[in-house]
Structures are given as structure tokens and as C-alpha cells.
Amino acid sequence: MEMNKLNAPLVSVIIPVYNVKPYLREALDSVVHQTYRNLEIIIINDGSTDGSGKLCDAYRRTDDRITVIHQKNRGLSAARNTGLDAMHGEIVAFLDSDDAYSRDFFEIMVKSMLKQNADIAVCGFYTCYTTQNMQCCPHRKIRYRLESGCCSAAEALRSLADKKMNPAVWNKIYRAELFDALRFPVEHNYEDVILIPFLLEKAKSVLTVDRPLMYYRKRPDSITVTPSEKNIRDYVHFIHFRADYIARHTPAVFSEKQNLQNTDTSLKSCIVLYAERVLLSGSGRAKKILRTEIQKESARIHQCSMTTKILYYSYRLNPYICHALIRCHRPVGLFIKTVKSFFPGGSLHH
Numbered sequence: 001m002e003m004n005k006l007n008a009p010l011v012s013v014i015i016p017v018y019n020v021k022p023y024l025r026e027a028l029d030s031v032v033h034q035t036y037r038n039l040e041i042i043i044i045n046d047g048s049t050d051g052s053g054k055l056c057d058a059y060r061r062t063d064d065r066i067t068v069i070h071q072k073n074r075g076l077s078a079a080r081n082t083g084l085d086a087m088h089g090e091i092v093a094f095l096d097s098d099d100a101y102s103r104d105f106f107e108i109m110v111k112s113m114l115k116q117n118a119d120i121a122v123c124g125f126y127t128c129y130t131t132q133n134m135q136c137c138p139h140r141k142i143r144y145r146l147e148s149g150c151c152s153a154a155e156a157l158r159s160l161a162d163k164k165m166n167p168a169v170w171n172k173i174y175r176a177e178l179f180d181a182l183r184f185p186v187e188h189n190y191e192d193v194i195l196i197p198f199l200l201e202k203a204k205s206v207l208t209v210d211r212p213l214m215y216y217r218k219r220p221d222s223i224t225v226t227p228s229e230k231n232i233r234d235y236v237h238f239i240h241f242r243a244d245y246i247a248r249h250t251p252a253v254f255s256e257k258q259n260l261q262n263t264d265t266s267l268k269s270c271i272v273l274y275a276e277r278v279l280l281s282g283s284g285r286a287k288k289i290l291r292t293e294i295q296k297e298s299a300r301i302h303q304c305s306m307t308t309k310i311l312y313y314s315y316r317l318n319p320y321i322c323h324a325l326i327r328c329h330r331p332v333g334l335f336i337k338t339v340k341s342f343f344p345g346g347s348l349h350h
Helices: 022-031 052-060 074-087 105-116 152-159 191-202 229-248 256-281 285-303 308-316 319-340
Strands: 011-017 041-044 067-070 092-093 120-128 141-143 172-175 205-215
Touching: 011 022, 011 052, 011 074, 011 285, 022 041, 022 052, 022 105, 022 191, 022 229, 041 052, 041 074, 052 067, 067 074, 074 092, 074 191, 092 105, 105 120, 105 205, 141 205, 152 191, 152 256, 191 229, 229 256, 229 285, 256 285, 256 308, 308 319
Parallel strands: 011 041, 011 092, 041 067, 120 205
Antiparallel strands: 092 172, 120 141, 120 172
């Protein structure tokens, strides 16, 4: 079905807000100035104390498509769930209040979804390491090159396991009925990573739009880079969920190879998190949680990749040696990628 002005479906855009005043205007401007106009913009002020709530109210007075809901601070998941409970759209999208859309995000995504009759559409994005306006700063493109533009739920889940598709909710749009009886798990970070597999399971088809259509901000004070005990516990909770989910769907959806790759990824992630974030600045409890997890995952070290083995044994020898290896490995890896970029379609021989 082609989209025109008369049959353009209502899209609900859910935007949780908590103490992000320096970034909020860029996020809200990117929504209200969309070329696609049939939007219901639901802003949930989750107990902000920095003036973000007043700024949301100011935007509401200038655009009658905006609804602002003020609530006590209950966290990102609860804020998104409040938006889901209040929405009326046929399609729903989630924007984090420090990110931004390209001006034609919804025009392209909705048109593509309707044309392919897909239940979920996912696009590429720009990663921006800045606290300034993202469209004016250097950024890195992230695209998705799946085997086909439209794929089944099982194919999408396998792409998720192979890291060909990112597990976040914000670079996707969804048929609203997918959220019937589904809500974000509260009281945990990484909540979107836990919900995405269930949304993909319910979808009849998933469409990939191979264009970067939004801006994702990486900032130093974000939840995912803060080595608090709660964040470490939530990350370990996510690791256990992912392992259990993949195991329960092997071999029906995932291969045994993907199951083993998940073990490798989990162990490597815990080691890197310990060496880079917790070793130098984390609490004793956070360190203990990760040490326990690394020890548990190490039972299958013989099945892991050479990189993970090197990280694990250097960690066992001395965590500071492991930390140094990670710091050295990244610029070397970046150098190799840069050199390879000068030889498109070819290969480097050692």
C-alpha cells in the first residue's frame, strides 16, 4: 500500500526526558520539523530537576501535536511504558532525549514499511561523540547490510545474534499492535535489549532501510558507561537473559555456532568491562560481581576465540596487563581498518 496525505497513518513518538536540558532542543526540533506531519508526540518528563520539564511545556504551547506527561522519577522503562499506555497511533517510535532524527526519518521509514507491509522497520544511524549539536560534528555512519531488505522474524533474530542488527529500540519503528501485552521491564538498564527479541518474534516481517536516518549521541555521563554496582548487576542480568534466550531457541532459530559465539561475547564483554571501567574506578562490590561472572563463564574458555583467550589469560595473570592490552589493541585495530579502507574490494596479505 502506497502512502499519501490522506492515508498516512498516525505515528506516536514516545520521548522520555530526564535531566537532559543541554540536548533536549535538538531532539525535540528533530521531531516537530519532520517532513512527515501526522505525528502524535508524547513527552514523558520523568521527574527532571534541571528545567527540562519547563522546556517540554514550552514546546507543547507551540505545537498541538505534543502531549507532555509529568511523573515522578521512575526510570527509562517506566517512562516508555507511560507513553505506550497513552498512545493512539498505528505506528510507534522511541526517541531518547539526547538523540535526534534526520528531517525525513518518518517519511522514509513509514513509506518503506507500508510498501513492504512490514511490522518493524530498522535504519542505519550516525554515532556522534559530542556534547554539541550532532549534525555539525564529525560522526560515524552505522549501516545494516542484511541479506535482503525484508526478512522473517527468525532471520532478524539471527542477524541480532550475529551483530548485523543492533538491539536498541530507537532506530526502529513498529506496528503498535506488537506492544499488545508487551512492556519494557522496569528497574533494569538495558531494557530495550531485553524487549527487542520478543518484538522480533511477534513480527511477520522486518524491513531494513539501508540509510543512516538518525543521530545517536555517545556522551561520557550516560548510564551505560557509568561503572556503578547497579549498572554492573543490570549488565550481568542482561548477559544471563541473552544466554538463556539463545539456548532456548537453539537449534530452532539459532545455530550451535551462534550459541558458542554468545558465550565468547559474554566472557569477552565482562573482561573488557572489568579492565576498562571497573578496575580503576569501580566499587569493590562491582568488581566482585564481574570477577564471579568471569570465573563462571571461563568454564568454556576452550571454546572461545583466540582474542578472548588472550584477554582471559592476561586478566588471570594481572588485570592491569589485560587493561594495557585492550588500550594497545584498539588503536592497532583502528589503524588496520584505516589501511584496509584504501583497498576496497581487495585484501591485505601478510
